[in-house]
Amino acid sequence: xxxxxxxxxxxxxxxxxxxxxxxxxxxxxxxxxxxxxxxxxxxxxxxxxxxxxxxxxxxxxxxxxxxxxxxxxxxxxxxxxxxxxxxxxxxxxxxxxxxxxxxxxxxxxxxxxxxxxxxxxxxxxxxxxxxxxxxxxxxxxxxxxxxxxxxxxxxxxxxxxxxxxxxxxxxxxxxxxxxxxxxxxxxxxxx
Amino acid sequence: xxxxxxxxxxxxxxxxxxxxxxxxxxxxxxxxxxxxxxxxxxxxxxxxxxxxxxxxxxxxxxxxxxxxxxxxxxxxxxxxxxxxxxxxxxxxxxxxxxxxxxxxxxxxxxxxxxxxxxxxxxxxxxxxxxxxxx
Numbered sequence: 001x002x003x004x005x006x007x008x009x010x011x012x013x014x015x016x017x018x019x020x021x022x023x024x025x026x027x028x029x030x031x032x033x034x035x036x037x038x039x040x041x042x043x044x045x046x047x048x049x050x051x052x053x054x055x056x057x058x059x060x061x062x063x064x065x066x067x068x069x070x071x072x073x074x075x076x077x078x079x080x081x082x083x084x085x086x087x088x089x090x091x092x093x094x095x096x097x098x099x100x101x102x103x104x105x106x107x108x109x110x111x112x113x114x115x116x117x118x119x120x121x122x123x124x125x126x127x128x129x130x131x132x133x134x135x136x137x138x139x140x141x142x143x144x145x146x147x148x149x150x151x152x153x154x155x156x157x158x159x160x161x162x163x164x165x166x167x168x169x170x171x172x173x174x175x176x177x178x179x180x181x182x183x184x185x186x187x188x189x190x191x
Numbered sequence: 192x193x194x195x196x197x198x199x200x201x202x203x204x205x206x207x208x209x210x211x212x213x214x215x216x217x218x219x220x221x222x223x224x225x226x227x228x229x230x231x232x233x234x235x236x237x238x239x240x241x242x243x244x245x246x247x248x249x250x251x252x253x254x255x256x257x258x259x260x261x262x263x264x265x266x267x268x269x270x271x272x273x274x275x276x277x278x279x280x281x282x283x284x285x286x287x288x289x290x291x292x293x294x295x296x297x298x299x300x301x302x303x304x305x306x307x308x309x310x311x312x313x314x315x316x317x318x319x320x321x322x323x324x325x
Contacts, residue, residue, distance in 0.1 A: 020299050022257070023250050025270050109273070115292055 001045060001053060002154055003175050004038045007182060008098065011035040016129065019122075029109055030186045036102035037185035039095045041178050049174070050167045052082035059092060060085040077145045081161035084142065090135040097128040106189055212280050212287035212322040219318060222311035230312055237320025240313055247306040254304060262324055279324045287318055 011034030018024035018031065046055040064085040071078045078084075083091060101124040107113045108121055143150045153159045157170055216232055224230040241262065246252040251269045258266040258275060263282045266275035277283040287293055297317075301309040309317070 020302075022268070022300070022303055023248060023270060025268070029271070109271075111273075115289065 001042070001049065001171070001174065001178065002157055004042055004045075004178055005154055007034055007178075008038045008094075011038065012098070012128065012132065016125065019125070026190060029105070030190050032102040032105045033186040033189040034182055035098045036106070036189070037182035038178070039098040039102070040185075041181050042095055045174070050171060052167065055092075058083040058085075058088040060088060065089060072141065072145055075145060077142065079146060079148075079160070081159055081165045086138050087135070087142075090131060090138065093131050094128065094135070097124055097131065101125050101128055109189075209288055210290050212318060215287050215290050215293055216315055216318040216322065218290060219311045219315035223315050226310075227312065230315075232312075232315040232319040234316070234320040234323045236313075237316035237318070238324070240309075240317055241320060245305050248304060251304055254300075256304075262321055278321050280322045281325050286321060293318070 011031045014031035015028055015035065018028040021028070045053055051057060068078055068085040101121060104113070104117055104121040104124060108117055113120075139150050148160055220230065220232050223232075241254045241258075242260075244253045251257060256269045258264075258278050262278040265277055267273070268275055276285070278286060280286050293314075297309055297314055301307065
């Protein structure tokens with residue numbers, strides 16, 4: 001779900017930028033709620049969503065990641081219409097970190113957990129930033145090597161492939177549901 | 192095995208790292224004295240700093256915007272409305288018990304309310320006021 005990806009990007013960036021501010025504390029809390037909303041929506045979507053969104057379609061073991069990365073190093077990258085094995089790990093790790101970081105933040109906002117949880121929240125957020133940077137490096141190097149702009153693909157939903165590999169359509173109803181869910185999470189958590 | 196034991200002890204000492212307000216004041220006072228000879232912390236100057244209106248930030252022009260006019264009181268966050276535990280040691284024994292935490296919040300709040308980093312002298316004065324106010 002591309003909308004979810006960009007909501008997550010916006011939420012994470014905003015949360016990172018407002019992390020040290022009391023003036024923008026509410027913005028920070030709401031952007032964290034957006035990350036939590038998107039990530040929790042993505043979990044069931046990974047089971048019932050469209051073909052390439054399903055975890056069963058793209059979650060691969062470490063061997064697949066190693067093979068894919070070595071195919072990149074040989075400058076002969078194996079092309080995937082769905083998520084490539086390295087990208088799939090970014091998805092899983094970022095979803096996990098996104099949920100843990102925002103839940104920890106939510107607890108802190110409600111005065112649960114004390115100083116130790118604050119340290120955990122910061123540590124989780126920093127690890128998330130590191131994975132984001134690795135993910136970006138992967139997207140740019142992958143785009144160059146595949147000769148396919150993966151950022152544009154994430155915006156338009158169009159990837160190179162055979163017609164029978166395509167999904168029938170985007171899922172506008174799910175997009176509306178996602179927006180409602182994220183808005184509800186933001187409203188509920190900020191109140 | 193010995194490495195694990197050493198690591199364990201190190202972790203315990205980090206986790207259990209508890210300071211007293213006096214120790215934290217001493218850290219800042221020593222730092223301040225290195226910059227200005229004969230420095231002694233003053234609760235009075237600390238109180239002045241606490242009450243000063245910097246007015247750089249509309250929502251939180253002074254420490255008192257969230258911490259109320261008396262540091263003995265429970266405060267209220269100027270933006271979120273969440274309650275803030277008292278700053279004064281007399282009504283909140285957990286205050287100034289962890290040097291790293293104190294330094295973190297001086298760092299964040301001075302930057303946002305005062306508009307710059309607070310000096311070691313200001314921090315020593317502030318901790319002194321918060322430790323002594325009744």
